[in-house]
Amino acid sequence: MSATDILTALVSFPSIVGTPNAGIVEWVRSYLERFGIPVHILPGPESDRANLFASIGPSDKAGYILSGHMDVVPAHEAGWSSDPFALRRDGEKLFGRGTSDMKGFLAAVLAAVPALVASPLTRPIHLAFSYDEEAGCRGVPHLLARLPELCVAPLGAVIGEPSDMRPILAHKGKAAARITLRGRSGHSSRPDLGLNAVHAMATVLQAAVSAAQDLASGPFDPTFEPPYSSLQVGLIQGGQALNIIPDRCNLDIEARAIAGVDPATLLAPIQAAAEVLRASGIGVEWEDLSAYPALSLARHTALAGLLTELTDQEPLAAVSYGTEAGLFQAAGVDAIICGPGDIGRAHKPDEYILATELSACQSMIEALGKRCCA
Structure with missing residues (x-):
């Protein structure tokens, strides 16, 4: 099968993040087993989705990992010119989620x-x-926990996020959390008898805004854009009707940290601001949603040199989005980002990749295979 044929099959699976993925996992397993490749299906704790690991070549030698994720973001946004889960070709452009x-x-x-x-x-x-x-690299930690039993310690991992086939050495780390405040409902004409959870959340929101402003003052790492850690509230929900005192309010917040900064620590002031509200009778719940560390691979490493040779492109110092690469590095495996496509096309209507980009990536992987024959 050609890369385009395979992509047609993969896109047809609506493997939305946070949903069961048995369909796409089984398709990949079946494809690999046709070539006599042993495949390990590694169910996660959710029990309805799994990672997949397979090896080609000698099992007693150190080699390279090609890492990618099977899930995609939803495709509910307006603007799609065709079914996002049916690959459509227009010249060199291959459209689909x-x-x-x-x-x-x-x-x-x-x-x-x-x-x-x-x-x-x-x-x-x-x-x-x-x-x-897409939910904060929730699956790969379970795979990495099994890695010592699956293979000899690898020489490195290539994470194929879209990078225009240019190697990328670093990315920011991320931590995300959900804060839930619980108050007491009642008629809005008697605010003295209730506890307004939305009003209480204003204190937490202000703490988040202040923390975000403080982070813009440094520390700095000029390899990133922006060159500092950041924090934002992405979602806030609360209330049922205008004349009902809201007894519940949720706030989702994320922090993105430059290398050397633990992203979880950036959320600590916001959690502290929420905890103060307990004294006024507000219930406080804190839920960690996801976390992964920053990636920072030195330019002089063997893996960076190898990908430079295979792609004939000098590595890019850093990107601000996150990937599974930081988790591989934290597990002791050198990791680098390099894959086909453009991150600017992701998470939007009429997402596409070029057929030439697929060919370039396939050629790079086959060239890596030749290096592994020496």
Whole structure:
């Protein structure tokens, strides 16, 4: 099958983040087993979704991991010119949800499998396909926990997020949380008899705004845009009707941290502001939604040099979005970002990838295979 044929199949699975993914996992498993490749299905604690791990080549040698996620963001937004889960081709453009982010990389990897299987590999190439990356990399930690039993310690991991096939050395870390405040409902004409959870959340919201403003003052890392850690409230919900005192309010908040800063610590002042409200009778709940560390790979590492040679492109110092790469590095595996497509096309209507980008990625993977034959 060509990379485009494989991408057609992968896009047809609406593997929305946070939903069961047995369909796409089974399709990939079946495809790989046709080439005699042993496949490990690794269910997560949710029980209705799983990671997938497979190895090509000798099991007793150190090799390279090709890592990507099988989930995609929803496609409810207006503006799609066609069914987002049916690949549509218009010239070199291949439209569909996940084409760039990041089923295009998975398709290129799978299209390279026949060449890899036919090669006399002296070092293995591993495929690590994860779930729920779009919810803060929730799936890959469970895969990494099993890695010592799946393979010899790898030489490095290539995370195929869309990068225009340019290697990327660093990204920010992230932590996200949900704060729930519980008050007491009642008729809005008697605010003295209730506890307004939305009003109480204003204190937390102000703490978040102040913290975000403080972060803009540094510390700085000029490799990132912006060159400082950041914090934002992305969602706030509360109340039932205008004449009912709201007894509940939720706020979702995230922090993105430059290398060397633990993103979870950036949320601590906001959690402290919420806890103060207990004294007034407000109930406070804090739920950690997701977290992953920053990636920081030195330019002089062997992995950076290898990807520079394979792509014939100098690495980009950093990007501000996050990936699974930081988790691989935290687990002791050097990691670098390099994949087909453009992050600017992701998470929007008429997401697409170019057929030439798929071919370039497949060629890079096959070239990696040749390096693993030396």
